[in-house]
Amino acid sequence: MKIKNWDKLTITLLCISGVIILFSFISPYIFTQFTSSIDFTDTGQIGDTFGGIINPFIALSGIILTFLAFYMQIKANQIQVEQFNQTIKNEKDLRLYNDRYNSYHHISLLLTDLEYIINDINEKNIKIKEFIELESQDNLVVNTLFRTPSTHYSKILNIDRLEIYKGFSFFIEYDKEEQLKTYNTLYNLLNFIPEFFKSIYDNYEKYSSNFINTKYIIRNDLNILLDDASQIINLHYNQSKLSPKSELDYLEKPEVQICNGLIKRYYEIIDESYNNNLNIIQETDFNKLSELLKLFIIDALHIRKNIANYDRSIEKLIEKASFIRKNIYDAKQQKNIFVNSLKDEYNKFIEPDKGTLANLKSTKEKIALSLQQFDINKL
Structure with a gap:
């Protein structure tokens, strides 16, 4: 008074x-x-x-x-x-x-950043979903998991948390316990989400590196197999030159035929990856290569079973072809394990009711609705 x-x-x-x-x-x-x-x-x-x-x-x-x-x-x-x-x-x-x-403007800035983060998460989720769909296919194609920049995650964590907490005290229309719960939920999510995507991308980089290395090893083993097949052909060719018969008789030998067939079909499969201008249009189909090796092994085993004096060199080819097919199978299993693990994490993250994304959206809406009840000119 x-x-x-x-x-x-x-x-x-x-x-x-x-x-x-x-x-x-x-x-x-x-x-x-x-x-x-x-x-x-x-x-x-x-x-x-x-x-x-x-x-x-x-x-x-x-x-x-x-x-x-x-x-x-x-x-x-x-x-x-x-x-x-x-x-x-x-x-x-x-x-x-x-x-x-x-505090009002800090909360407004927070909501703006949250909207950007949610949009960024949706974009990331689209790319992850596309990657999972491609990776789930039965092949050994190297698929790329594209990512988006995550600068707003660090920006939002750099906002003065005390000002945000004050804003919650001023504008969030709940009791003190609910305010604290919403505040903690928000920052737990903001701390978790960048780590979640970092973990996904780190695991992808590790998986991709191992996968590419495995394919490189398989390619090298295939080249060695083809070299060994060529050596068998050359060996029989050199032997035929010492024979009084026609030099072309060696082409009729079963061992030479399956080796020639292996080499010919291999390069046909490789050629499918290029267009007429010799530009790469797709990756090599390892399923076809695996099927080629399977047929080669069947033919080689047939020779070993039915021909008494067969060339024992094909034993080595059978062993190598089997090993390569096993590596192709293991690479597919490695791929399936990774994509299933990624799918599980992704599904939990986007779960409609309890997922991380749903919690973030719910928290953001709760803050936005509370802030809408205040007029900045009447603070």
């Missing part, structure tokens, strides 16, 4: 003092008019008369004015205290307004 300089008591005391002082000037006449004579010589000295009559009134007025002076000093002190308290209150209100204003 504002303290007034001129309250009723002050005005009353001043009026009383003024009346008493005025009354003191006419009091000698009033108190002597009923005497037998107006002649003051009969009632004493004029000065004594005036002094004796006026002094009590002057003294009373002085007492009242002295009291009034002390009272005014008290009032002045009260006014100073009130002004000091009002200044403190104004500063406190200003700080509170500034805190609410800053």
